Amino acid sequence: MKPAAGGFTVEQLQAQIPRLRRYARALTGSREAADDLTQDTLERAWSKRALWRPDTNLRAWLFAVMHNVFVNGVKRGRPMASLESLLEDGAPELAAAEASAETGAALRDMRIALAQLPLEQRQVVLLVGLEQLTYAEAAQVLQVPIGTVMSRLSRGRDRLRQLLDEGAAGRAGLRRVK
Numbered sequence: 001m002k003p004a005a006g007g008f009t010v011e012q013l014q015a016q017i018p019r020l021r022r023y024a025r026a027l028t029g030s031r032e033a034a035d036d037l038t039q040d041t042l043e044r045a046w047s048k049r050a051l052w053r054p055d056t057n058l059r060a061w062l063f064a065v066m067h068n069v070f071v072n073g074v075k076r077g078r079p080m081a082s083l084e085s086l087l088e089d090g091a092p093e094l095a096a097a098e099a100s101a102e103t104g105a106a107l108r109d110m111r112i113a114l115a116q117l118p119l120e121q122r123q124v125v126l127l128v129g130l131e132q133l134t135y136a137e138a139a140q141v142l143q144v145p146i147g148t149v150m151s152r153l154s155r156g157r158d159r160l161r162q163l164l165d166e167g168a169a170g171r172a173g174l175r176r177v178k
Contacts, residue, residue, distance in 0.1 A: 007054035013045065016062050019131060023063065026126045027070055029115060037073070041066040060137040063127065067141050113163035121156030124149055129157075 020041055024034035045052075045065045052061050114122055120142075127138040128149070135153075139146045 007052055008049065008058055012058060013042065013062075016059055017042070019059065020062060020066060023126055023131060024066060024070075026114065026130065027066075027123070037066065037070060040069045040073075044069055057137055059131075060133060060140055063131070063133070063137075063141040064143070067123070067143075109164060109167045113160050113167065116163055117156055117159055121152050121159065124152040125156040125160065128153055 017038065020038050021034055024037040024041070025031065028034050028037055041062065045062055048065070052058065114125070117125065123142060124138055127133045127141060128135065133141065135146050135149050138153075139149045142149065
């Protein structure tokens, strides 16, 4: 199919939907809010497609659009999902991974730990760790310098490790003594 006016095709846009949904779910904490954010992102991206430069990464551009839509929603006071909705069982994207109790528990612990990270750290951890964006692409998405991405990523990974270690110790019935 011929590229649209902005240089990308409907098929190229559709190919990014699973990644957009995954990132939106991690940001919002619920399937419903993630679907809304993804839909709003796709509408905004399509209406602003002329702003996309063909020599840039479409996925990174779409994440930047999603980031802006998300931030605008937070500024307007759009309600955020609760931690309980983040922990709900049966999410389709996790069905295969929850085949064993151990894997399910590990995923639940990861979701809990991610939800406890500050938003700025969680965004960078998800963009670089989950979505495999480069530091430069993540910086472009978040509209911050690369050094900020690197420091947020370092602090986010450290805090995630700490939270996961504390969760493992708690499940084992152990107490941390400092």
